[in-house]
Amino acid sequence: MSKMIFVNLPVADLPASMAFYAALGFENNPHFTDDTAACMVWSESIHVMLLTHDKWRSFTQRPIPPATASEVMLALSLDSREDVDAMNDTAAAQGGTADINPVQDLGFMYNRNLADPDGHVWEAFWMDPSAIPDE
Template sequence: MHKQIYVNLPVKDLARTKAFFEAVGYRFNPQFTNDKAAGMELGDNLYAMLLSEDFARTFTPKAFPDGKTATTGWVCLSCESSEEVDALVAKARAAGATIPSEAQDHGFMYGHGFEDPDGHHWELVHMRGMPPQG
């Protein structure tokens, strides 16, 4: 059905947010990056468009909630292993992320996450199998 996903996120300070995600280990596609937006590569055909709030307002008349006090959703990314989950959270913490909760191990799934400088929640999970039935 769909071939790519682009998650659009408004950010207060594009340079700061870009530096944060570069410290975590993500790359930006220069073809989709300028002083108004940054096209962050999350994986094969997976992208986050980080949009300065002024630029993001050209796409919607709605107000942007403060991500530090309100949640309208969060981004969840799959990882190859529990170790990758922990490594990315550690990099995010070192780059200044807020870690809102402890890691959770549900047996079939391991997850942990962080909040970026704008308060957007990024959840990282490693699926080990299927959830128990019943």
């Protein structure tokens, strides 16, 4: 089996979170989705498990961070600067927050950070490795 990552995120409103991630381009895997959890697929190797708070607590008793906290920043590579802008705009239109950090434009790399409705932080970025300046 190839290596995969499953990012588990506690969410307050599972249907709303599913709609948010679907709007960003994730696809739902119904085999791992029920009333307590949803598997949202970014690629063959990257999956986001959206878990109700009760489901989350069946895995750990550690507290769920408030939406204003940052536990991690997850980065997703996109095909173009325009795709980065579109993801950020879509996030804001779907109940998330756009540009929670300053936009970064290094020429060879461009990124914008967004938060989902529960405050989970995502970095949408585009990079052209061939344009990285020599040091």
